Amino acid sequence: MSVVEDESAETAALIGELYPRTGRAWLVGVTGAPGAGKSTLVDRLTTEIRADGRTVGIIAVDPTSPFTGGAILGDRVRMVGHAHDEGVFIRSMATRGHLGGLARATADLALILDAAGKDIVIVETVGVGQDEVDIVRTADISIVVLMPGTGDDMQTIKAGIMEIADIFVVNKADREGAERLVQSVAASLSLHTFAAGDWKPPIVKTEATTGAGVAELWQTIRRFREQTQDRRAQRQRARQEARVRDLVSRAFMTRLDRTLAAGELETMIAAVADRRLDPYSAARELLHRAIGSSHTS
Numbered sequence: 001m002s003v004v005e006d007e008s009a010e011t012a013a014l015i016g017e018l019y020p021r022t023g024r025a026w027l028v029g030v031t032g033a034p035g036a037g038k039s040t041l042v043d044r045l046t047t048e049i050r051a052d053g054r055t056v057g058i059i060a061v062d063p064t065s066p067f068t069g070g071a072i073l074g075d076r077v078r079m080v081g082h083a084h085d086e087g088v089f090i091r092s093m094a095t096r097g098h099l100g101g102l103a104r105a106t107a108d109l110a111l112i113l114d115a116a117g118k119d120i121v122i123v124e125t126v127g128v129g130q131d132e133v134d135i136v137r138t139a140d141i142s143i144v145v146l147m148p149g150t151g152d153d154m155q156t157i158k159a160g161i162m163e164i165a166d167i168f169v170v171n172k173a174d175r176e177g178a179e180r181l182v183q184s185v186a187a188s189l190s191l192h193t194f195a196a197g198d199w200k201p202p203i204v205k206t207e208a209t210t211g212a213g214v215a216e217l218w219q220t221i222r223r224f225r226e227q228t229q230d231r232r233a234q235r236q237r238a239r240q241e242a243r244v245r246d247l248v249s250r251a252f253m254t255r256l257d258r259t260l261a262a263g264e265l266e267t268m269i270a271a272v273a274d275r276r277l278d279p280y281s282a283a284r285e286l287l288h289r290a291i292g293s294s295h296t297s
Contacts, residue, residue, distance in 0.1 A: 044208050056088045058091065
């Protein structure tokens with residue numbers, strides 16, 4: 001995992017060896033704004049999954065420490081109750097500045113846990129707010145965790161993050177405003193048209209600190225899996241397409257950085273900023289440089 005997370009030269013070969021052993025684990029993504037109680041919820045959910053006789057791998061994406069560049073490990077501290085359970089593996093990782101709620105290597109770490117034989121892999125995102133949509137390109141099911149009492153319920157419902165949910169969880173449901181938040185989510189869902197047989201995202205109320213509602217959440221996840229099994233392959237295909245495109249983009253930029261002389265890219269960007277060169281021409285020239293380099297190398 002450390003080799004993959006460090007994006008070393010061995011990463012591609014390692015994933016290549018492991019990949020034929022993957023595809024069996026069910027990937028559960030848990031996302032939502034900071035403070036919604038995601039870590040405690042994942043901890044309780046893991047207890048339910050283990051009681052069902054399944055093994056669990058957890059990838060907790062934490063903020064990056066400004067001092068070490070590593071994960072702050074707040075999520076792992078909250079999951080200490082599973083530290084001695086051989087059926088649970090917890091890995092904290094830092095975003096390392098990557099936007100979208102996930103670290104760049106998250107998908108590869110999920111593959112490693114899949115290859116290791118974990119039945120369920122839970123990916124908990126760092127919680128960056130409305131733009132946290134990377135999880136939908138990583139998980140088989142996306143759970144959006146909300147909480148009442150923020151004074152911003154309707155704005156939360158309008159946020160782009162609401163578009164990715166397969167299940168909505170209103171956590172801290174014992175707080176004032178929980179029922180109003182449930183009604184707001186339900187009203188938002190009523191504006192969407194669902195075809196016959198389509199999965200309509202349910203709303204589950206939980207109190208992660210006490211465990212209330214978490215058993216229902218696990219049963220809802222199982223129901224989603226059963227009802228959408230025939231569409232999993234299509235969803236996985238879309239995920240893999242996005243992954244391949246991302247890898248190609250990164251490989252292109254790596255080659256470009258090696259091809260250009262020091263300061264050349266900055267000079268070209270300055271020309272675009274000064275309106276001496278348009279962005280399309282700049283991109284076309286950079287593409288030509290990278291492709292030309294690949295033919296001569």
